Amino acid sequence: MSTTATLLRAAEDNDHQALTGSLFILVVLITVAITFWASRNTKTAADYYAGGRSFSGAQNGFAVAGDYMSAASFLGISGAIALAGYDGFLYSIGFLVAWLVALLLVAELLRNSGRFTMADQLAFRMRQRPVRTAAATSTVVVSIFYLLAQMVGAGALVALLLGVENEGLTKNLTIVGVGALMIFYVTVGGMKGTTWVQIVKAVLLMAGTILITVLVLAKFDFNISDMLGTAAENSGKGSAFLEPGLKYGVTTTSKIDFISLGLALVLGTAGLPHILIRFYTVPTARQARKSVLWAIGLIGSFYLMTLVLGFGAAALVKGDEKEQIAASGGNLASPLLAEAVGGGSGSTGGAVLLAIISAVAFATILAVVAGLTLTSASSVAHDLYAQVWKRGEVTEKQEVATAKIAAFVIGGIAILLAIPAQKLNIAFLVALAFAVAASANLPALLYNLFWKRFNTSGAVWSIYGGLISSVGLVIFSPVVSGKGEDPTGKNLSLLPTSIDISWFPLENPGIVSIPIGFLCGFIGTMLAKDRDAEEHYTELDVRAMTGAGAIQ
Amino acid sequence: MAERIPPEAHAAYQRIHATDEFAELKRSYLRFVVPLTVAFMTWYLLYVLMSNYAGDFMAHKVAGNINVALIFGLLQFVSTFAIAIWYARFAARRMDPIADRLRAEYDEEIKR
Numbered sequence: 067m068s069t070t071a072t073l074l075r076a077a078e079d080n081d082h083q084a085l086t087g088s089l090f091i092l093v094v095l096i097t098v099a100i101t102f103w104a105s106r107n108t109k110t111a112a113d114y115y116a117g118g119r120s121f122s123g124a125q126n127g128f129a130v131a132g133d134y135m136s137a138a139s140f141l142g143i144s145g146a147i148a149l150a151g152y153d154g155f156l157y158s159i160g161f162l163v164a165w166l167v168a169l170l171l172v173a174e175l176l177r178n179s180g181r182f183t184m185a186d187q188l189a190f191r192m193r194q195r196p197v198r199t200a201a202a203t204s205t206v207v208v209s210i211f212y213l214l215a216q217m218v219g220a221g222a223l224v225a226l227l228l229g230v231e232n233e234g235l236t237k238n239l240t241i242v243g244v245g246a247l248m249i250f251y252v253t254v255g256g257m258k259g260t261t262w263v264q265i266v267k268a269v270l271l272m273a274g275t276i277l278i279t280v281l282v283l284a285k286f287d288f289n290i291s292d293m294l295g296t297a298a299e300n301s302g303k304g305s306a307f308l309e310p311g312l313k314y315g316v317t318t319t320s321k322i323d324f325i326s327l328g329l330a331l332v333l334g335t336a337g338l339p340h341i342l343i344r345f346y347t348v349p350t351a352r353q354a355r356k357s358v359l360w361a362i363g364l365i366g367s368f369y370l371m372t373l374v375l376g377f378g379a380a381a382l383v384k385g386d387e388k389e390q391i392a393a394s395g396g397n398l399a400s401p402l403l404a405e406a407v408g409g410g411s412g413s414t415g416g417a418v419l420l421a422i423i424s425a426v427a428f429a430t431i432l433a434v435v436a437g438l439t440l441t442s443a444s445s446v447a448h449d450l451y452a453q454v455w456k457r458g459e460v461t462e463k464q465e466v467a468t469a470k471i472a473a474f475v476i477g478g479i480a481i482l483l484a485i486p487a488q489k490l491n492i493a494f495l496v497a498l499a500f501a502v503a504a505s506a507n508l509p510a511l512l513y514n515l516f517w518k519r520f521n522t523s524g525a526v527w528s529i530y531g532g533l534i535s536s537v538g539l540v541i542f543s544p545v546v547s548g549k550g551e552d553p554t555g556k557n558l559s560l561l562p563t564s565i566d567i568s569w570f571p572l573e574n575p576g577i578v579s580i581p582i583g584f585l586c587g588f589i590g591t592m593l594a595k596d597r598d599a600e601e602h603y604t605e606l607d608v609r610a611m612t613g614a615g616a617i618q
Numbered sequence: 619m620a621e622r623i624p625p626e627a628h629a630a631y632q633r634i635h636a637t638d639e640f641a642e643l644k645r646s647y648l649r650f651v652v653p654l655t656v657a658f659m660t661w662y663l664l665y666v667l668m669s670n671y672a673g674d675f676m677a678h679k680v681a682g683n684i685n686v687a688l689i690f691g692l693l694q695f696v697s698t699f700a701i702a703i704w705y706a707r708f709a710a711r712r713m714d715p716i717a718d719r720l721r722a723e724y725d726e727e728i729k730r
Contacts, residue, residue: 291682310669614724
């Protein structure tokens with residue numbers, strides 16, 4: 067195989083860029099092959115939207131983990147620990163604890179009472195059109211926010227990891243390439259293809275992380291206290307590096323901001339549409355439970371290893387490379403740590419490990435963007451086109467064809483938005499996606515499952531109320547305007563520094579918008595009387611709790 | 619209109635909802651998950667608040683360079699894993715048998 071030959075040659079030359087490039091191509095080839103293979107068995111709507119509901123709990127657990135652990139987790143959290151020490155670890159914990167909400171309150175009941183999309187679960191006992199319109203709007207908004215952040219990140223990362231000269235062009239080409247790939251996975255492979263891409267990615271990510279973790283710990287004879295001590299010493303911040311406060315504890319506002327972020331993370335995960343629809347890919351509620359258990363095990367051990375990667379990078383990466391980590395905002399911490407434990411810059415081991423970790427990061431990006439595109443395309447086709455517009459008078463074939471067109475359009479829009487967005491500071495978009503999910507989606511889902519009196523009006527109120535309050539507060543927050551420039555002249559907000567419309571002091575709206583979402587759901591419910599919704603609660607309740615009559 | 623359900627399914631759902639078994643299933647589920655959800659949310663918020671406002675306590679070194687903050691953070695992992703396993707065992711022992719019986723009854727009724 068010519069790829070293997072190129073790889074060997076590149077490894078001998080210690081040419082990590084050629085090696086990294088070849089591994090990227092290998093990742094693309096593997097995922098494209100998987101997608102073609104999966105497309106042979108994708109015929110019905112249930113195949114396309116839910117992978118035929120044929121995945122086992124363990125398989126889906128890997129896919130959930132692959133869907134959830136983005137490049138922001140892999141590179142971002144280890145980078146945050148490498149730069150800010152303990153506060154990076156503090157940040158990661160919300161992402162894990164959140165899974166208990168999904169396990170205890172959402173996954174199984176949703177599998178029993180839904181079909182393909184988040185809206186299906188709500189529409190079970192509500193008036194179809196208003197509820198589906200609201201749920202699809204929030205699904206697309208959350209997914210596009212998340213998608214934009216991933217794609218802009220992909221452009222920057224690939225340019226960084228390949229170390230190319232002409233950065234602007236490479237970034238644009240990467241965004242177009244990643245966009246084209248995700249459209250391909252989703253249109254050709256549907257949920258089956260996307261799921262297998264996510265499973266492969268999760269395996270690669272875990273294997274790569276375990277490898278680096280063991281190598282780092284071996285450097286300290288598996289003495290964690292030693293590693294922490296060296297990290298604190300080399301960080302130049304002493305023992306403060308191992309204590310909370312360097313990043314989130316600076317001012318009263320930043321402390322409250324972190325509480326707000328923590329709430330959005332813990333409550334948002336179980337309301338992320340691309341996570342919710344994964345529970346439809348298994349045959350029973352019991353397999354959905356098993357999926358979450360696997361996901362918790364994988365995600366938990368991953369974040370534990372991130373702790374070693376982050377502090378390991380602070381302890382072991384020195385000199386020029388250390389400055390590169392700071393310049394990349396932390397994103398290069400894991401790749402450069404891999405290089406350092408492999409023997410350092412210029413060594414064969416270093417070049418190989420750096421290339422492997424870069425390829426893992428690339429696979430991570432591909433799997434996450436594919437999941438997001440599929441989620442929004444499904445909601446547009448199944449909720450907006452088939453139910454709202456055609457009032458259910460469509461064939462499965464028409465619906466799946468529409469989903470594929472929707473994937474093209476959404477992917478195209480994401481590419482067109484991501485290219486200009488590179489120049490803007492959009493790091494807040496992932497946190498905002500969690501805040502919208504926690505403020506708009508979770509209240510509607512929980513009320514629908516546990517409150518008989520809940521009705522169409524309440525669902526519509528809670529979704530729009532949570533959506534508008536979270537996005538609205540962010541528009542008037544420092545992330546959009548008024549933060550000024552950092553010492554290097556980089557704009558810290560989204561809008562040009564000449565514009566300042568900020569009055570809301572927090573960067574994370576959750577602490578205000580989550581209560582608003584729940585309150586709106588309550589008020590909206592009380593304003594309307596809906597006998598139909600109340601009567602159908604009996605059916606929803608039995609179906610959710612026992613799986614009787616659940617879609618197979 | 620909500621989703622249309624055939625009349626025999628409607629009747630089966632109504633009947634099952636009124637049984638003592640279903641009430642028992644729902645009660646044992648809520649009695650388990652509600653207090654536990656409140657507990658782990660409080661436990662997590664306590665951790666976040668302590669990290670924000672109890673710096674001296676969190677900075678206290680326990681062994682070598684391992685301080686209270688690190689142990690507190692690792693305990694969040696332990697509690698998350700433990701609650702997940704505890705719930706799975708509870709659900710398999712107390713909920714699944716009832717759910718299976720009721721689902722079988724439903725399937726039986728619908729076939730007729």
